[in-house]
Amino acid sequence: MANIFDLLQSQMSDDVIGALTNQIGAEKQQTSSAVSNGMAILMNALAKNTSNTSGASALGAALDRDHDGSVLDDLMGFVQGNAPVNNTRAANGAGILGHLLGAKQGGAIEALSKMSGLNQSQSSSLLVKLAPIVLGMLGKQKRTAGASNSDLSSILAGAVGQANQKASNPSLITSLLDKDGDGNLTNEATSLGINLLKKFFKR
Numbered sequence: 216m217a218n219i220f221d222l223l224q225s226q227m228s229d230d231v232i233g234a235l236t237n238q239i240g241a242e243k244q245q246t247s248s249a250v251s252n253g254m255a256i257l258m259n260a261l262a263k264n265t266s267n268t269s270g271a272s273a274l275g276a277a278l279d280r281d282h283d284g285s286v287l288d289d290l291m292g293f294v295q296g297n298a299p300v301n302n303t304r305a306a307n308g309a310g311i312l313g314h315l316l317g318a319k320q321g322g323a324i325e326a327l328s329k330m331s332g333l334n335q336s337q338s339s340s341l342l343v344k345l346a347p348i349v350l351g352m353l354g355k356q357k358r359t360a361g362a363s364n365s366d367l368s369s370i371l372a373g374a375v376g377q378a379n380q381k382a383s384n385p386s387l388i389t390s391l392l393d394k395d396g397d398g399n400l401t402n403e404a405t406s407l408g409i410n411l412l413k414k415f416f417k418r
Contacts, residue, residue: 219374220381223254223352226290234294235344239337248383249331249338253345255378256323259388260315261353262371275357275364277350281305284355286347294344308343311350322391330383 227250236246264270281304292298293306300306316323327338353370356362362370379385 217356218377219353219356219370220254220258220377222356223349224251224381226287226348226352231290231294234291235341238294238296238344239333239340241333241337245332246341249327249333249341250345251378251381252330252383253327253338253342254349255375255382255385256327256388256391257315257342257346257349258371258374258378259392260319260323261349262368262375263392264315265368265371268365271364271367274367278354278357282347282350282354283358284351286351287355290348293347305351306347308346311346312342315346319391326384326387326391330387 227247232243232247232250235250236243239246241249261274265274281302283305285301286293286298286305289298304310312320312323323342324335324338327333327342328335331338333341353367356370357367360366379388382388
């Protein structure tokens with residue numbers, strides 16, 4: 216299976232970056248950097264949630280039900296807000312962020328701002344756009360490869376490794392997701408996976 220992060224990067228054409236730049240009101244170079252950092256934040260969060268069986272099952276169920284990758288069929292239209300949406304949950308970036316990050320959403324926005332130079336409003340808008348794209352690509356590749364729910368952890372681990380290589384400050388992402396600051400994300404993955412991700416994906 217191709218690396219999810221690489222596949223996402225390949226979708227970020229100059230035109231798509233330009234459209235995102237217009238949407239959030241930033242400089243194009245800032246947007247390009249922020250896209251990589253934003254995807255790294257989201258993938259790290261997903262990877263932590265799928266490090267336990269309950270989280271992986273919840274994510275797998277959501278991907279099978281709502282995230283078939285159709286948002287990628289007209290990515291420019293989706294970014295610009297004029298593509299037809301057959302499944303509102305698949306395109307609800309704000310809802311995805313709220314349930315995926317929970318109380319960490321503000322911290323994620325602040326981290327993205329620090330890494331990219333965007334203001335917090337711009338960072339928030341960008342994450343809202345990126346969340347459905349990331350889940351859409353993950354869902355599409357899960358179907359294409361016939362991956363099981365238990366495969367999601369290793370798929371996301373590979374994507375995180377690649378994403379963190381491109382991130383401006385991966386340690387900032389780690390500290391964001393490590394609630395108690397002890398560097399051990401296992402408990403945080405369990406908490407977020409069961410209480411937040413499962414709540415959203417199994418409603």
